[in-house]
Amino acid sequence: MIEELKNQLPKNKKNRIESYLHWVEKYWSVRDKPLDLGKYNNGNHTYIEKLYEDQHPDITFKKSAQAGITERMITEALWLPDQYKENALYIFPTSGTVADLVQERLDEPINNSKYLSKVSGRAKKIMKKQADKVGLKRMSRGFIYFRGSNKPTQITSVSADAVFVDELDRMMPESIPYFRKRMMHSQRKWMRWGSTPTIPNFGIDIKYNESDQHCLQLQCPHCNDWQELDFWENIDKENKQVICKKCKKKIVPYKCKLEWVAKYPQVNKRGYFISQLYSPLLDISELIEESEKESEWEIMQFMNQSLGLTYEPKGGKITEQDMDACKRDYNIPQISDYSFMGIDVGKKFNVIIIDKEKLLYVGEVRTVDELVGLAKMYKNKCAVIDGNPEGRAAEEFCKRAQGDNRMCWYVDTSGFSKGQWFRTEELKVTTGRTMSLDKSNNEIKKQRIHLPKNIDIYSDFKKQMKNLTRVQNENKKGDIVAQYLKTGPDHYRHSLNYANIAKSIYDLAGTPEIFTL
Secondary structure (H helix, E strand, C coil): CHHHHHHCCCCCCCCCCCCHHHHHHHHCEECCEECCCHHHCCCCCHHHHHHHHCCCCEEEEEECCCCCHHHHHHHHHHHHHHHCCCCEEEEECCHHHHHHHHHHHHHHHHHHCHHHHHHCEECCEECCEECCCCCEEECCCCEEEEEECCCHHHHHCCCCCEEEEECHHHCCHHHCHHHHHCCCCCCCCEEEEEECCCCCCCCHHHHHHCCCCEEEEEECCCCCCEEECCHHHHEECCCCEEECCCCCCECCHHHCEEEEEECCCCCCCEEEEECHHHCCCCCHHHHHHHHCCCCHHHHHHHHHHHCCCCCCCCCCCCCHHHHHHCEECCCCCCCCCCEEEEEEECCCEEEEEECCCEEEEEEEECCHHHHHHHHHHCCEEEEEEECCCCHHHHHHHHHHCCCEEEEEEECCCCCCCCCCCEEEECCEEEECHHHHHHHHHHHHHCCCCEEECCHHHCHHHHHHHCCEEEEEEECCCCCEEEEEEECCCCHHHHHHHHHHHHHHHHHCCCCCCCCCC
């Protein structure tokens, strides 16, 4: 297949390799104008220059919206297969957004350049089949693939020399481990990660924290103080202007002397934090207006999109205080007259057992026999076990253990009836991930499930209960939708969720109270 691809490439008579920066200056345009690279094109975005000069093998861009990073990554992804016999893989959250990206951000500048329009084209046929017109472009010497993270099979079918990940925090988490593996047979192995952040210790925030953490500093032209811009210290809301945090005089950030400074220069991964505050297109009045919004959704959008900072919504996760409030005067393990089991499957079976109002057991077991033994010991009435990844073991448990037991899958609930939050079949239950987690969140936050006074010795349980955070985002239709983001191991959090579903199945409970911010 690779040879068939290579045979389709146009003959490139150039022997000299053009530098990335020179290539961008020479061939690329945005809205019919040369890409603004500060001193190189007599523009204002002087802080962008270094980002185009830096071709470190592993670069992370943590950014606010409209910071120019998508342009930075697209152009490098095109430059590589134009100058080398190598392939680039560009990944966006969904296939739909890939189509929009290619048509809106690539086709126009390519068509506006005589050179690019000549060397770039659709791959005609691969293995005698028509290539994806949007998902594959050829350049002078190699190919660039565009893929959505929502279709892992399309990612795993591609071999690449450089991988570009655009909007990491909106990717399907289960697809992310495949990205770097696409370069197993490449000598180059370049990784590019870019995204607006969401919550702390998730996605792009993790990648940036693992890097040398370059931030942009400017020198005040009045007092010569070097500083990193901060909305709360550098924005004069009354006069709607940017000021020096030291002398309080008005400054124009992009006209100041600017310098990228690494917080941890010894770290061998590059990272850049890019904020709108330095942009010549900054609308200060709009930014101030956004900062005064009060809903958690609007605050998060201001922090993430406008400032490029993480934000954890209030009430969006189970906290240490929530668990302390649930403590009662008893210890576990404890046997009750009946129980409900929740089992999440990882390297081991992670088990939570509850009764109507309290936690009875927390622990890990390795075998189905041990699970069956626990069900008997705790007089199980109903158990719910993760249907993936060990489907056979889950089915064996459901059939062997006492009680009304079912395998669980998280599904799209758009087809559910009004008020319905789970569906049951023989040995099976389906529910919405967000909806069911909302339900079990409420059980903790409203102290409907009691925890033992010795719960602090179960440190893994307590940590994992705090590793899901509820956030809201706007989808392509303009609707506000909620989801839970994982910031660490969360097996026990799902085990509790499954146990709560088991209790609800047994009780034939009605509509859950939806957790709201």
